Amino acid sequence: MLQLSHELILLGIGGLILLAAWIPLLLKKLPLSLPIICIGLGLLLSMTPWFQASQTRLTHDPTLEHLNEGIVLIALMGAGLRLDRKFGWQRWRSTWVLLLAVMPLTMLAVFAAAHWGVGLSIAAALLLAAAIAPTDPVLAADVQTGPPTQGEDGETRFGLTSEAGLNDGLAFPFIALAISVQQGAVDWLHWSLVEVASDLALGVLIGWVLGSIAGYLMFRLPSAKLSDTGDGLVAIGVTFCAYALSVLIHGNGFIAVFIAALTIRSTCPDNEFHTAMAEFSGQIERVLMTLVMVLFGWAVGKGLLAPLDWRGALLAVGIVFVIRPAASLVAFARSDTPGLSKRLMGFFGIRGIGTLFYLQYAFNRAQFGERSQIWAIAGTAILLSIVVHGMTATPLMAKADARREERENAEATEPA
Template sequence: MTPDPYILFLLGLGAVVLLVSWAPVGLRRLPLTLAILCVAVGVLVFSTGLLSFNPDPRTWDTATERLTELVVIISLMGAGLKLDRPPGWRSWATTWRLLIVAMPLTIAAVAWLGWAGLGFSLALALLFGACMAPTDPVLAADVQVGPPKSGNEDEVRFGLTSEAGLNDALAFPFVHLAILAAAGGLATQAGLSDWFTIKVGWKLLAGLAAGWLIGKVFGHLLFRRRRSLSKFGDGLIALAATLIAYAAAELIHGYGFLAVFVCAVTIRASERDHDFHQEMHDFSDQIERLLMMLLLVLFGGALANGLLSSLTWTDALIGLAVVFVVRPVAGLLAMTGSGQPWRERLLLAFLGIRGVGSVYYLAYGINHGEFGDSERIWAVVGFIILVSILVHGVTATPLLDRLTRRREAQAG
């Protein structure tokens, strides 16, 4: 008798929830991460043939876009809440270097590899570059700062966390540039003018303003009123702030990703040392981990069902170059002259994790532009994400722990 697929789904969901609860302790001494484990579970389960459902993102393009969108915005709220350092030009110098130098260099280099190495059209190459730009806020938990007021905020962890919080929004104009190229708009002054004034100028400004305003409102409700929500509410308020900030920005045609992160940073600045930040962060973190694990199990299922079937050796080599050459070189160039120790600069450059944000941008681009056959770019992006999950997942924690021990030894 064939098992009921719904019952199998409930069984799998329960197993994922168990993994989310157990993994932080159970995997502490193993060279594995929860992400690696969940991808492996997805490959194993979907390879058995017991589930008729095929989670291929090329089939479920709209669902892929929406689900990854939800995971990213929840992750952005958590990233903003955990940053102890107030925003500033000097205090966030590492962040600005990674955003202003490393991100555009990465987009340009990856787009060139897509055009010259993979034979993509200009539009598809631009989309490829934009997809590979963001340091993923979802899969980068192992390289980010600790919870609010934990003190675990060295320059490497801070730089990667703040970069992940902002470059998910700042890469969006390049996705729109790829969509414009797919429509033939690059050759028209009207198309370029619209892109620069609306997709770059207005959308960034609107996202920034919406995030700041919603953050100020929530900061007042949480900490400034006599009957403040921090006394009577719970961590669920973080989800409310996430959804409202995102929706408010999107309603005025701004970048919701930027609004969520700015909202979180603004809430944190409203009362920087309040214990309620920890409660909101913990709730966001739990929801983020649960959704992330579900996505990664589905990603493993997509791998088992042939997501990489069209991958060639050329595709794989270029994918490896993106992980091991493009981002590290761009990161090192960005950190030139920063005055930071060589080891810290190298870690900032190397640990640019690619993941859920890349899936979102690719799905968004494919759904909103005419790029033709997308099978090959899905295979290349899927391969890069898999490599990043494995390589960065295994190396990130040991490398950062070694850096911490070295710093403590020098201080002592």
């Protein structure tokens, strides 16, 4: 697959690690992001003879599927650990609107456009809709909450972080449904009771139990508490244990990881070890994301988007600029959420590594005749999202943060 020496591979990996650490500092005040730089490097790499591989193999390789899966899981743990707001139905109302209204509306609109507009089969349109609807937990870092124990970051950042933590688990049953439809073996009762209800319930249960045990071992064990080590690597261990245990008993592993993170976060919430775990998770996530984005840029340079026609291009543009924002405006129409927060939560429905994983997962388990077309549409939407959202996240979120500070200052000066 690779025509590179061992030394060149080490040089490339070392360079990516340094890049992942250094570039965010250089881009702090610029309308650019690390993923944009990585995609550009991947495009340049595609023009050289140094990396020789089949573009088809890269988009369907099981190893890369598991790599993307791992990045998403680590991102879910990091997202849960960064949320300072306690769980609650009222306190999390923006989350429920995003999950139970915005995402389903987005999925329905994408399915309809893909099936009747682009001409994809029902299974292919469902797969594209399910894969592209969730907000990516990895590439949305610039619009999410800051480190734990730092206080609230406003409704926009909270809503996008909590949504990204839960929507992967809610979208996954529809990926399984698309595979079943493609294989001609749909059992609707089994899907609704097992793939949806049972899997979600088991994921919540496993996440809560394992998170409670981990929280006790970290913060409340009479002696030799894990938090005394100061080693953020513990978060990765809990992530993989929660996911693997949940999947082994046929639960929803993505939900389990995020619930485990929330449960840990609620245990001794002021302890600095939460920050250590979140920072370590973020570092690992950033390094792996850098690698995947370089490979994605290489695949784009090698023709990933070549099968795209005008209808597919129109759908990809619509996903980023029309469907998700419109769904958000409809869902939040009667909400008392500030207007700017509504618009930003709709606009920043970032697509990325989660979509890559879903498509790899599906294509490695069922034969979709339109897979090149699906890759082209999804890849275009991801590319547009990374470039547009990456360039606008810094100024727009700075505006949102300034508005929030103005409201807080005004409320603080109001007479009692």
